[in-house]
Amino acid sequence: MSAVHLAPQATRDRAVTVKFVDSRIASRLRIARHEAGMSQEAVGKAIGLTFQQVQKYEKGSNRISPGKLAVLAQLYGKPISWFYQGLEDTxxxxxxxxxxxxxxxxxxxxxxxxxxxxxxxxxxxxxxxxxxxxxxxxxxxxxxxx
Incomplete structure (x- = not known):
């Protein structure tokens, strides 16, 4: 199997896009928590994480797994698609x-x-x-x- 080689610009563009999506989801996590009226500590306790980990998800320091995103979406009463709103090409x-x-x-x-x-x-x-x-x-x- 041969490796796929991307041009440097394509690699940078992909990295910027991934970072943008990660940042967008992190920001939406924070908004959803605020709308739910929950503290980071309460969220952490509800799903078995420390408040520091919740904070890292919301800052985008750590990427959130699809499974954790699904758990948080349910906790906040949001569909998973809500976290991706605004990312589609408009x-x-x-x-x-x-x-x-x-x-x-x-x-x-x-x-x-x-x-x-x-x-x-x-x-x-x-x-x-x-x-x-x-x-x-x-x-x-x-x-x-x-």
């Missing part, structure tokens, strides 16, 4: 004119430039923060409409 789903609208807005342009300058790990955090703010704004609008 280029085709971008509404026409959205990119132009973002670039025409001074704040949107600053946000995009800052996002692109950030590390892959920080990009994941930025996405989660902005999504959280958008959900909060949507809830407020829904409450105001009632």
């Amino acid at each position: 280029t085709a789903a971008t509404p026409p004119g959205l990119i132009e609208l973002v670039l025409e807005n001074r704040g949107g342009k600053r946000l995009l430039e800052s996002y692109l300058a950030a590390s892959p790990e920080d990009q994941v955090i930025a996405i989660d923060v902005v999504e959280c703010l958008a959900r909060r704004a949507a809830r407020r609008m829904a409450q105001a409409a009632e």
Whole structure:
């Protein structure tokens, strides 16, 4: 059996993608725990881990196994797919004119430039923060409409 040799750029691109996915899942683990109202210590006790291990999963220091992810998803009341939300290619789903609208807005342009300058790990955090703010704004609008 012959080994597959990847070009250096392909290897770097794959490593960045894997790191991005790992960071995204780690961030989603933290969000799910907060939404469940649990401490890292409580989660650790519930699934037989130390709070330090839970912390490492949430920081992305340690990769989580599919089995542990399934256990945590059940504990948090989330489908496993929830941890992967936002990772699918959304280029085709971008509404026409959205990119132009973002670039025409001074704040949107600053946000995009800052996002692109950030590390892959920080990009994941930025996405989660902005999504959280958008959900909060949507809830407020829904409450105001009632």
